[in-house]
Amino acid sequence: MQPLSSLLRIDKSDRQPVYLQIANQLTDLIRTGIMQSGYQLLSSRQLAEAMDIHRKTVVRAYDELLAQGWLESRAGSGTYVATHFPEIKPQPISNGGKEIPNTKKIAGFSFEDKPYLRRAVLKSMTSLRLDDGFPDPRLAPLEELSRAYRTQLLTGNSYVKLGYGDTFGAQWLRQELSAYLNETRALKTLPENVLITRGTVMGLHLACTGLLKKGDNVALGELSWSSARMNFIQAGANIFDIPSDEYGIKVDAIEAICQKQPLRLLYVTSHHHYPTTVALRADRRLQLLALSEKYGFIIFEDDYDYDFHYLSKPLLPLAGADRAGMLLYCGSFTKTISPAFRVGYLVGSENVINHLAQIRRIIDRQGDNMLENAMAELLQNGIIQRHLRKSLRTYRQRRDFFCDLLKSELGNYLDFQIPDGGMAVWTRFDPKIDLGTLSQKAHQKDLYFSDGADSNTLSPKLNSTRLGFASSTQDELEQSVGIIKKLLEQSS
Amino acid sequence: MQPLSSLLRIDKSDRQPVYLQIANQLTDLIRTGIMQSGYQLLSSRQLAEAMDIHRKTVVRAYDELLAQGWLESRAGSGTYVATHFPEIKPQPISNGGKEIPNTKKIAGFSFEDKPYLRRAVLKSMTSLRLDDGFPDPRLAPLEELSRAYRTQLLTGNSYVKLGYGDTFGAQWLRQELSAYLNETRALKTLPENVLITRGTVMGLHLACTGLLKKGDNVALGELSWSSARMNFIQAGANIFDIPSDEYGIKVDAIEAICQKQPLRLLYVTSHHHYPTTVALRADRRLQLLALSEKYGFIIFEDDYDYDFHYLSKPLLPLAGADRAGMLLYCGSFTKTISPAFRVGYLVGSENVINHLAQIRRIIDRQGDNMLENAMAELLQNGIIQRHLRKSLRTYRQRRDFFCDLLKSELGNYLDFQIPDGGMAVWTRFDPKIDLGTLSQKAHQKDLYFSDGADSNTLSPKLNSTRLGFASSTQDELEQSVGIIKKLLEQSS
Secondary structure (H helix, E strand, O other), X not given: OOOHHHHOOOOOOOOOOHHHHHHXXXXXXXXXXXXXXXXXXXXXHHHHHHHOOOHHHHHHHHHHHXXXXXXXXXXXXXXXXXXXXXXXXXXXXXXXXXXXXXXXXXXXXXXXXXXXXXXOOOOOOOOEEEOXXXXXXXXXXXXXXXXXXHHHHHOOOHHHHOOXXXXXXXXXXXXXXXXXXXXXXXOOOOHHHEEEEOOHHHHHHHHHHHHOOOOOEEEEEOOOOHHHHHHHHHOOOEXXXXXXXXXXXXXXXXXXXXXXXXXXXXXXXXXXXXXXXXXXXXXXXXXXXXXXXXXXXXXXXXXXXXXXXXXXXXOOOHHHHOOOOOEEEEEEOOXXXXXOOXXXXXXXXXXXXXXXXXXXXXXXXXXXXXHHXXXXXXXXXXXXXXXXXXXXXHHHHHHHHHHXXXXXXXXXXXXXXXXXXXXXXXXXXOOOOOHHHHHHHXXXXXXXXXXXXXXXXXXXXXXXXXXXXXXXXXXXXXXXXXXXXXXXXXXX | OOOHHHHOOOOOOOOOOHHHHHHHHHHHHHHOOOOOOOOEOOOHHHHHHHHOOOHHHHHHHXXXXXXXXXXXEEOOOEEEEOOOOOOOOOOOOOHHHOOOOOOOOOOOOOOOOOHHHOOOOOOOOOOEEEOOXXXXXXXXXXXXXXXXXXXXXXXXXHHHHOOOOOOOOOHHHHHHHHHHHHHHHOOOOOHHHEEEEOOHHHHHHHHHHHHOXXXXXXXXXXXXXXXXXXXXXXXXXXXXXEOEEOOEEOHHHHHHHHHHOOOOEEEEOOXXXXXXXXXXOHHHHHHHHHHHHHHOOEEEEEOOOOOOEOOOOOOOOHHHHOOOOOEEEEEEOOOOOOOOOOOEEEEOOHHHHHHHHHHHOOOOOOXXXXXXXXXXXXXXXXXXXXXXXXXXXXXXXXXXXXXXXXXXXXXXXXXXOOOOEOOEEEEEEOOOOOHHHHHHHHHHOOEEEOOOXXXXXXXXXXXXXXXXXXXXXXXXXXXXXXXXXXXXXXXO
């Protein structure tokens, strides 16, 4: 065997301490069988001299390995590779003796790929954007939120406040949310009916994990939110696609399914159907509830943008008319504050909420106590409510301004209906326009909008996309539409 | 039919606005078939007079229902229940005509109970506690964290910082963590090998969802963390229990399993075995890695308390010696700061990390950008590292003080080994002592400690429990031991 010092390499510019570099390389030499059980190491003094480092560094490395059992010390004799190791056949150090990183590009085991989870990453780092329908965080009560968070963090009994909490979420927020939902949505909940989540997607994941079995039948709009579809596929559900029209999903199609096989769950965005923004008409709502009772399927009502309705009268959620306990109602603060605040809620019968709270334990244990309590404070003080009134006014103005622009500037290229609520316009482009190319060219001009690939899976192709107006000022909206107009004029 | 006004009830003390109370009750009357299609409602003026409320309130309720399609307005004639409703057979309003809450105790559908997820809720609201091994948040750099969080929230481009981010976690934290893990644990990771999670439990949940199939064989210590076991059961795994001794889990038992059937994954807390606190000896580590390569099973290394080791030389994680890409390494800030800060990490081969980041999308979409960036700042500025050095000193003193106390005051009643690391002592009580009764009596004296039910599932019963020392001052530890001593003296 070569002299020990020649097998070790030290890089003083490395952030890893030298003693750890040595210790790690020594274990590698033992592991690969190059240094066998019983091999006597150089004394720390000898090795330090050979490598021109401080003796203390070598002692520290040896001590480390003695404590771990790699080496053993024999009184008056020196330091040896421990004898309890199995004999290991030396393996050639590949890579020409150079250090091999121990984290890899490709794992040593295989796993089933899940192509249905793959999704183009939306990176809207452009200055301008007509997004999927996100709020404008410049309007959000961030200063108030920051103060409330700080109070939660620094006051009170830190062991209790910063320790493990309830898997249901912070009790204060459950109370405030229950009252808030009862007031604004004509629900009649108790705090026991409310489970705090990390947003709508976790509500879906909990329902899928807790209420679905592999092979269960699940129905949702043929056009609907991709993360809902992904969750149902992951749960092993059989998926039935429901067509929709200008009054929302077609409820007759659901009954047709129920007549042939048991349906376990229906997913619906009743308030503003995603992506087309239309509301589910009242008679269909009634019919849906009646079907759910008759056939015994769960309704998962995703009411992601209830608070953003521009007529004076928002449609009350289905959940308020559910007498049979068939409904799970889901919402979040994503549209209220900003997507980064991962706080949402699930509302349902108490036994279901208890069941899903148990599942919560194995997903992420619990939410963020400090943030949940800060949100509760903002609800109690009416700050969220005031912010909603203010942003609703602003977004209504932006919607009107944007729709006027779309009509006057782009009326020859696209068609749309003015949405009654939400933060985006569902636009249908002229079939001659290639949305993929247009979106790419806009990106080069520092404007992001989606090519609608998620929504154009149907045949014939809809050539549609959502253009969000809420996160841009009127000036930004004008610039954005100007860019699209110029690109369309150039290519026609 | 009774006059409309007699069917409606208004409660002005209710937080729900009166117009919503009316609108909601009207839809109920339609839904239950009491008001049929074509029924003419009182005019808003008539109803307002009959109910002694402002006419505007009634108009608002009617407008709401007109917009939702429950009612229709016929020019010059009045307001009617819409004609497009199917005929509904009137249902008796149960509950003597009183309002029925629309959220229930019991759902209208059934679901499979998951008894393995049920767990007694640990509520440590007592003044004193010897917990499972939690840190003392009174020592944590909360002021610095609060400032960093505030900076993240209020500065920079809010659309980018508070919008949707990467499912991998904040890039800055991935970089800082990669460097930190390389320095402290002799890993050789790149940021691409790091996925930010909400803590160890989410790391497990991601691995279960992404890498296990129903029926896969999984091995873990016969005594181990209950949340790990729950996750494997939920994933439908066949579980093999591995016995352990004073050197950690018995690796020979794992090979015996592999010889009979394919093993997919081994879960191990190599640094300090949970709950017994012993470290996996170096030769067993080697043997484990060799077995993993030979039989192709994944090692999930949960290194929950690596940073808390009281000898000068912590055992390096298995992950540092993994040349074959068989390892997933998992850690969190739970022990560093406090359980409420739900930030952790998974380290693995890049293709596995990419795969698990896709699954992350359907669980909670992403972590808390602001908190993750704040943690990155604290790592970059060395604040976490300084805090770790400081708390390590404090916890070592508390361990020594506590172990001295246990020996001198309770030596007749229990037995233990001084742990080399972690935040709890694994104590074995005299078989004559009933831990359940003792724990309950202590609770009445304002002291919490676990009765060890989670750890006493084996036969013969171990009569053991973990007593955490890190979260209590010396004074609090003295009081706590005093209470236990008094209770034991009284009952003997």
